[in-house]
Amino acid sequence: MQNLTLPELGWNESFQNQLTDEDAGLIPARVTDIHKSEVGVSSPEGSERLNMTLELVDQGVTVGDWLLKDPETNKPVRVLERQTLLKRRNARTNMDDQLIAANVNTLFVVSSCNKDFNVARLERYFALAFQGGAEPVLILTKADLSDDPSKYVTEAMRSLPGVMVEALDSLADDTPAKLERYCGTGQTVALLGTSGVGKTTLTNALTGLNQLTQHIRDSDARGRHTTTARSMHRMAAGGWLIDTPGMRALLLADAREGLEAVFSDIEEMAQNCRFSDCAHGAEPGCAVQTAIEAGDLDAGRLTRWQKLMAEDNYSNETVFERRERARKSGKLHSGGKARGAAKRQGR
Ligand SMILES: Nc1nc2c(ncn2[C@@H]2O[C@H](COP(=O)(O)OP(=O)(O)OP(=O)(O)O)[C@@H](O)[C@H]2O)c(=O)[nH]1
Ligand SMILES: [Mg+2]
Numbered sequence: 001m002q003n004l005t006l007p008e009l010g011w012n013e014s015f016q017n018q019l020t021d022e023d024a025g026l027i028p029a030r031v032t033d034i035h036k037s038e039v040g041v042s043s044p045e046g047s048e049r050l051n052m053t054l055e056l057v058d059q060g061v062t063v064g065d066w067l068l069k070d071p072e073t074n075k076p077v078r079v080l081e082r083q084t085l086l087k088r089r090n091a092r093t094n095m096d097d098q099l100i101a102a103n104v105n106t107l108f109v110v111s112s113c114n115k116d117f118n119v120a121r122l123e124r125y126f127a128l129a130f131q132g133g134a135e136p137v138l139i140l141t142k143a144d145l146s147d148d149p150s151k152y153v154t155e156a157m158r159s160l161p162g163v164m165v166e167a168l169d170s171l172a173d174d175t176p177a178k179l180e181r182y183c184g185t186g187q188t189v190a191l192l193g194t195s196g197v198g199k200t201t202l203t204n205a206l207t208g209l210n211q212l213t214q215h216i217r218d219s220d221a222r223g224r225h226t227t228t229a230r231s232m233h234r235m236a237a238g239g240w241l242i243d244t245p246g247m248r249a250l251l252l253a254d255a256r257e258g259l260e261a262v263f264s265d266i267e268e269m270a271q272n273c274r275f276s277d278c279a280h281g282a283e284p285g286c287a288v289q290t291a292i293e294a295g296d297l298d299a300g301r302l303t304r305w306q307k308l309m310a311e312d313n314y315s316n317e318t319v320f321e322r323r324e325r326a327r328k329s330g331k332l333h334s335g336g337k338a339r340g341a342a343k344r345q346g347r
Contacts, residue, residue: 010103
């Protein structure tokens with residue numbers, strides 16, 4: 001690959017403005033992949049691997065990050081402040097966060113027009129995108145295999161008001177053109193979705209690469225977790241694309257604002273409840289229940305919102321707060337509830 005300029009690598013003013021006199025001589029480089037003891041980077045000098053340093057581990061470096069490297073030692077010095085950051089809660093511990101990708105403009109939430117399609121999961125992915133500052137776009141793959149792809153589009157639009165959605169056949173020649181507006185120079189796109197929905201197939205279509213893809217099981221449309229690590233690639237349209245492994249569980253972390261964005265309809269209705277702490281159950285004067293009775297709101301959507309809010313509240317508690325709450329209710333547990341929620345997502 002020919003050497004790229006900083007703007008071609010996605011550099012912009014927000015990164016330039018972070019440089020101080022002390023950084024003179026340091027070289028900005030973009031993280032394209034992460035290994036145990038090394039990070040892969042691309043800079044105007046080309047692509048290379050740098051040794052991982054303790055500072056980087058502390059800062060939690062992730063794919064899409066910008067770092068400064070010292071050309072004399074060839075070591076990374078520090079990670080620059082991110083414009084956007086996609087992260088999830090570690091489903092095993094429900095304590096620490098796992099960084100998915102940084103400096104992403106658009107998140108392609110990928111689902112297929114088959115049994116993979118699941119509204120609750122889409123709401124989760126969209127909350128994650130909004131929370132991280134990335135614009136979510138729903139990509140419905142395998143439209144060519146469905147008798148009626150429009151029913152998935154309609155369902156998505158009902159659950160995610162104002163959603164941008166593209167239903168397509170990832171293998172079709174016109175797919176890159178359909179997505180081109182998100183993919184130009186200076187843009188970074190990340191792909192998220194369960195295994196087998198076609199993330200790598202899309203990556204190949206948009207980059208011209210030929211990375212491994214594999215057939216899914218017919219019985220439940222699940223994939224085989226073919227992609228095992230995140231990596232960033234240049235798209236033919238000039239931007240960057242981050243492919244990710246299919247996710248089994250996605251727990252939200254600090255996602256209050258993201259949830260407010262996804263469930264803005266319920267949040268607005270709740271403003272009209274008689275009690276400001278209305279739980280939208282049997283309270284008199286509940287505007288949300290009134291909307292359900294009038295057929296303006298799906299009861300399932302209220303339940304999904306309440307579940308995600310509870311999950312988010314739980315994951316935001318400190319260890320001390322959890323212990324206090326457990327002590328008061330007479331039992332101690334360590335995240336089993338949220339882990340169960342993640343498991344019940346099915347992947
Ligand atoms: N007909 C059709 N097949 C598709 C489409 N998108 C993907 N596929 C097929 O679906 C299978 C899985 O695609 P992958 O790209 O490997 O899926 P993935 O999301 O990267 O899966 P993981 O890497 O396991 O997370 C492959 O056999 C693809 O050829 C599509 O739009 N139409
Ligand atoms: Mg893949």
